[in-house]
Amino acid sequence: MPAAVAWIAVAVAIGAPAASAPMAVTGWVLAGMLIVAGRTTRRPTAAIAALAFGLAALGATSAAASAPHRQPPALIEAAHAGRFISAEATTTQTVLPGSESFAVDLASISIGPEVVAISAPARVFGVAPDSELGIGTRIRVTGTLAATPPQDRVAFLVFANGPPITIAASPPGLDWANALRASFRDAAAVLPGDGGALLPGLSIGDTSAVGDELDAAMKRSALSHLTAVSGANCVVVIGIVMLAGAAIGVPRAWRIGASIAVLGAFVVLVTPEPSVLRAGTMALIVLVSLGGGRPVRGLPVLALAVIGLLVADPWLARSYGFALSVLATAGLLLLAGPLTGALGRWIPVPLAAVIAIPFAAQLACQSVLILLDPSIPSYGVLANALAGPAAPAGTVLGLLACLLLPVAPGLGAIVAQLAWVPSAWIAAVAQFFSGLPGSRLPWLDGAFGAVLLGLLSVLVVVALSDRADHAVRRRVASSVIAIVAVGALGASTGTAARTWLTRPQDWQYAQCDVGQGDAVLVRSAGETALIDAGPDPELLERCLGTLDIDRVDLLVLTHFDLDHVGGAGALVGRASRVLIGPSDGPDADELAETLRAGGARVEEVSGGATGTLGELRWSVLWPRSPLRGIEPGNAASIAIAFDGVATGDRGCGCLSSIFLGDLDDQAQALLMATGRIRPVDVVKVAHHGSGDQDGRLYSRLRATVGLIGVGEENTYGHPTREALDVLAAAGTVPARSDRLGLVLVAPADNGGVRQWSERG
Structure with a gap:
């Protein structure tokens, strides 16, 4: 609850920069008052409320302190006036020849003789480079600026009038990862069909080879999350280190230290996207807790990771990728177990778990997904049940191939071919289900559609609960039918009727x-x-x-x-x-x-x-x-x-x-x-x-x-x-x-x- 309050406060603060400082002051004052009241009354609710307001104030303070440095007034004026600028920046993604746009971190911008220091994310549009630029490459681009709304994760858009000029290559701390990604991408490119295109995304989150058709198929079949590096990937990497260390007798403290080092290298390799940051931060908290001999519980770890990341980067509060990653994790922690138990009453428990895991994630995420696309993947759970078990094999084999290619190219190529098998299976599942009739069911768009779908998800969980008797399930079934009628029929007939009349x-x-x-x-x-x-x-x-x-x-x-x-x-x-x-x-x-x-x-x-x-x-x-x-x-x-x-x-x-x-x-x-x-x-x-x-x-x-x-x-x-x-x-x-x-x-x-x- 306190983490959710802090999240909402940060989302409001970055959208209204002028209100962020007053929000921070108000939050600190209320938190202090509640701490005093809690000591007097000794009510736990006062302590929880104080924590919530304190965390909200902390997030708002971070937003208020960061906003002026993201969009300095001089650059806002230059953008509105269409002034010609020269910018120095560092690439934050691999830039391939032919790219229409790419992400950078701005370091400084020259407007005539004036140089404005800045540290803010931006996206560059215009002429693509002639050769590949790795992450961490220092470049110079010239052109014009456009300022984005204050809540956007990207602070500026840069419209370049020519290709970027390389000032400095990636530093050694990043260049090794660039080389690994490039060699793996080249090795996967010679593998046939969609399996080769999907493999880098499945293993290291590099989706540059995924074409529009395959990307659309992955989305329509609710499998696109498999190309976003998440907690499962981190668990696999850390699990290999811990188990291998235990097998050869490495002390626990050394194994944890090695796991933290490998985790950091893994985050650099797959690039710190929002889902990676969430997964990596949770893994780090778990490792530190284990090192201190403290018990680990999923929801507190998730809440602590969310709060830490929002304070470090308040603009994650409005990132769909971050929200979906957090909600999917929360769904797995809260719903996967109960759903497995409920389904296990009718089908074997292993099969129930295979179905329950993607179902739990979809229930948790669907209300946010509906804001991006007002439709529901009809076969999403079934597609995930078929494709999901292949993902760990593709991830492990693909990552192993990525590491082997620079030192043992022949062996690395063989392992990449083995990794192609689960990757091709996942792509085939995506293409099959996306091509079926009614692969997406229409739903009401906007906030009302999201709330309606959230209510439907709650009712589904209630219906599957062990505590629900026949009478409760009958009432839930009636409510579900009514909500589906409003959501699905309203999406088509409501829009069609308004369109026809006006x-x-x-x-x-x-x-x-x-x-x-x-x-x-x-x-x-x-x-x-x-x-x-x-x-x-x-x-x-x-x-x-x-x-x-x-x-x-x-x-x-x-x-x-x-x-x-x-x-x-x-x-x-x-x-x-x-x-x-x-x-x-x-x-x-x-x-x-x-x-x-x-x-x-x-x-x-x-x-x-x-x-x-x-x-x-x-x-x-x-x-x-x-x-x-x-x-x-x-x-x-x-x-x-x-x-x-x-x-x-x-x-x-x-x-x-x-x-x-x-x-x-x-x-x-x-x-x-x-x-x-x-x-x-x-x-x-x-x-x-x-x-x-x-x-x-x-x-x-x-x-x-x-x-x-x-x-x-x-x-x-x-x-x-x-x-x-x-x-x-x-x-x-x-x-x-x-x-x-x-x-x-x-x-x-x-x-x-x-x-x-x-x-x-």
């Missing part, structure tokens, strides 16, 4: 909410086009169902990145004509053939292709024909424009538009040089609002609405402040799917534009 029926453009990806419908005179299909067939299906779209007359796949074509499977057999750009490999060719087999006419197009959609004329403006010096990918995205076709003596009253795919600023400049750019009503902003925009193009387009398909809390920082400034300078209002959900655009009576959004 949306403009004469909409011409519809930007679907498909997460980090593009999917925009164009409708005219009974015909429909879809520009890109987003990353997920289920999300696209949901949007098409909401808008009563059964068939698409024209499907345009601007290029073959997963966030633009991942949902195309939903269009097989439903698209009449498909326009594609240049193929980027076998996967693109296979998708084109699948659509063709579904009855679609598939055409590769370039600049100059034209056609009609109802009363609209469409024209492909890019890529140029023939393709000279343009490689498949973002720069070769199809740019397509829609204009009204004259009907008799008057126009159709249609809204004009242009879709820019993922064109970068250089391709945009070349597109503008074609001389075919005209003002439009609607522009689909290029590359989800990345920083690679040519302001001159948007100024010439002078669009009223700028559609931006972007996922909530995406790691790319999209849309960037730079892109939003470009739109503002052009007089274009951004319509972001992360904030607005489904967006509809329709003609206004006065010749203008009407915009409606699902979230107001």
Whole structure:
């Protein structure tokens, strides 16, 4: 209880920096008063309350002391003014060539002649380095800044205008870990299929090789936690040291000391992510307690670890990763045993434990997970029961291979191949369950949905309790049915009903909410086009169902990145004509053939292709024909424009538009040089609002609405402040799917534009 109070206080303090100091003072005063009252009355509740207020005050004090150093006023002003800066920073993650963004710790920032010392986490966007940068590399980047909200774990976003310049290599204390990670990543890269891509994540938390499709499958099947290093990994590492030491007769104190040293090295190797910090801190507390001969209990250790970490880094209070790690651990400590006992009444106890462990973690975490994705993994417990037992084998063998590769490459490669087997099994389980119908059940989003799901979790635990009789279980069952009806049916019918009653029926453009990806419908005179299909067939299906779209007359796949074509499977057999750009490999060719087999006419197009959609004329403006010096990918995205076709003596009253795919600023400049750019009503902003925009193009387009398909809390920082400034300078209002959900655009009576959004 005191730890929970402290957590809430810290979360409030970092979100309202001006209130953190008064909160700290108030907490210390109340704690002191309660200590005095407790000595007088000798009531234990006074002591507990005093502890809670004291810990809350300690956390608020830490937040108040840290805030000014994270976002100095001079840097806030520079960010708002768009000043050019030069920053020195240290990388806090491995940066691979082609990375769109990476995390750093800022050390100093130069604004003209002024140098501002700083110590704060940041994320750099822009040009990727030509070679790999290990953790701890000292770099210099130049560009502009954007300040984040005060509660964000990242204090600044840096939009670099060029690749980072290396000032100093990683120090020896970190370089050994960089070398181990790199060699293991290279060894896993030659292993086949998803097993090789998943193995580094399973063993050392390195998910850089996990593709979007596998990542989505792991999330849909509730297995993504297996690639986040947690307490289980620390237990395995420490257990090996303690057991091996005992086997050769090493004294207990020496074994504990060696375990602490190995634990520290392990944290450096897997990088100190929030879940790693929580697990490592708990393991350290346990080892120190064992060394002092004191008994160890799980919940006090968890509470002490949470308090210590929140005081050291108050911004963990609003980290989803930290919250999920803590809740999962609490669920295992509190619920795994009772659930095993309850299920053991009907099935063998070992099988009951296999089911109870993931079920306990899911019950504890689901209320927070629903804030990230308003749906419940239907097969999550079963997927974890099948994949979970393979995780320890993959972790131990993978870690052993990681350690062996630099000293015995042949033996290390053999062990890595053995580790591939459980890794491939886990990936196969994820792909299987994510592909089943109804793999995610919709649920009410927001705080109300989280509270409702939390209540449902409590009722499930009550129903499985030994103390629950038949009457209690009947009442619980009735309550569960009612909550499920409100949560699941309300998620679909409530949103659908509101959408149906308020949306403009004469909409011409519809930007679907498909997460980090593009999917925009164009409708005219009974015909429909879809520009890109987003990353997920289920999300696209949901949007098409909401808008009563059964068939698409024209499907345009601007290029073959997963966030633009991942949902195309939903269009097989439903698209009449498909326009594609240049193929980027076998996967693109296979998708084109699948659509063709579904009855679609598939055409590769370039600049100059034209056609009609109802009363609209469409024209492909890019890529140029023939393709000279343009490689498949973002720069070769199809740019397509829609204009009204004259009907008799008057126009159709249609809204004009242009879709820019993922064109970068250089391709945009070349597109503008074609001389075919005209003002439009609607522009689909290029590359989800990345920083690679040519302001001159948007100024010439002078669009009223700028559609931006972007996922909530995406790691790319999209849309960037730079892109939003470009739109503002052009007089274009951004319509972001992360904030607005489904967006509809329709003609206004006065010749203008009407915009409606699902979230107001």
